[in-house]
Amino acid sequence: MDDNIKMDDNIKSVKRCIPTDDFFYIIRIDMNINGFISDFEVLDTNLLESISYDDCIVKSISFCHVKNRISVLKCRIATKDLLKAYSFIDNKLKPMIIKSLVLIEGITDLSIEDNIKCVIEDEEEAIKKGFPIIPYDKKYLELVVKTPNIEENKFKSAMRNFIKNNSKFDNSLFWMYVSYSIIGTSEVKNNFDYISQYRLLWTAFNSFYSKLYIGESDRKSVEAFATKKYVIEYFTKLISSHDTYKLLKTLSCEKLILKGNNNVSEKLKQSMEMEVKNYNEISLNGVLCLYAVRNAIIHGYAEKEVELCRTAFEVLNPLIKLSIISEINSVRQQNQSL
Structure with a gap:
């Protein structure tokens, strides 16, 4: 085999505690995208609902132009399961964004940087309630080459x-x-x-x-x-x-x-x-x-x-x-x- 770490193996090795009350982790995501200039926020709640998946609720999406051809996709997701949300970000949301962008007239060059930034906005509240904080880490989502x-x-x-x-x-x-x-x-x-x-x-x-x-x-x-x-x-x-x-x-x-x-x-x-x-x-x-x-x-x-x-x-x-x-x-x- 070429690889020795799988996402499922990592998930099994991490102690998971899913909140049982009305608490949701709120994850803020920043993705640097190279290839266009954008400054807007998606306010269509039906669209946001349609791209939500399982226990990962997309609360907001916006774009902010940074410099030259780089814009930042900003997204907020509500979830009770951090690892499931991290998998959703890499395996569902990211490909969905890419495939949507390639449909837009005028885009001919496009790349999303791998260093996605994820911040748990309500981390302090989660700690007070005794829920675990698992930082976003690519090792849960990528395959480490042996x-x-x-x-x-x-x-x-x-x-x-x-x-x-x-x-x-x-x-x-x-x-x-x-x-x-x-x-x-x-x-x-x-x-x-x-x-x-x-x-x-x-x-x-x-x-x-x-x-x-x-x-x-x-x-x-x-x-x-x-x-x-x-x-x-x-x-x-x-x-x-x-x-x-x-x-x-x-x-x-x-x-x-x-x-x-x-x-x-x-x-x-x-x-x-x-x-x-x-x-x-x-x-x-x-x-x-x-x-x-x-x-x-x-x-x-x-x-x-x-x-x-x-x-x-x-x-x-x-x-x-x-x-x-x-x-x-x-x-x-x-x-x-x-």
Whole structure:
């Protein structure tokens, strides 16, 4: 796994005490948004009610221009559950604001800074009543990237493989790096990082299989790729490990459909549930699920896009590394046999 902290795990580890009387925490939020100038307050109570969610009541929204192209979104939320409100801010409210803004004519550049400021306005009253104060912290909402330990022998092995590569898969390796560089120097990944990472990683994969199946369509290429021995062995290993089995299980429980109403999720599920496993079918349907996630993201009809991209990334990323090394070694063995 690439990540070692999930929002749910953090929530479980924090002592939660939900107010039972008429007390509500009032959270004031400031989000810096770059790309336009605005100064107004939303007074439409019906609109505010429509964007409220569960126990998170949106009390007010306003914009204040700060400087140049930066405006601050100010919002107040009433809630009885701070952690639920923090999750709402990052996973519901923030995407809702972004998607609304991109609809506005004239906006062509847009970004929201990650350092959202949250202040509990009635903190003193909550303390007097004995209710806990949990500060807003991105660690509850983002996934902390596990830092791998690279030893000398691993580096030397990778360097030798790169030299043997003889530039054949250089473009694929370049796009893998671009995919990895999404988070920059940050130690966490947010929801949008996974979508961007998977799209770029697929570009790396596309570059790879295009070298193997010159002139073939994407669909035919990935189907042919799935029949390779090392790919079948890779999916066999995924099935045999509890942690990686869950990744394929996630894909099999979605509704990933290819052209011709071909439900590859259902086919993967059926092949995984067979008493006598057909690993050729698991490999084919697993690769086609990755392809279907790519299609859903590229063509804009994905549901649960963050979870899908995260899962697909964790399956595809090690597979590309394995594939490049396997193809390099295969060519080398062929040359030696001549």
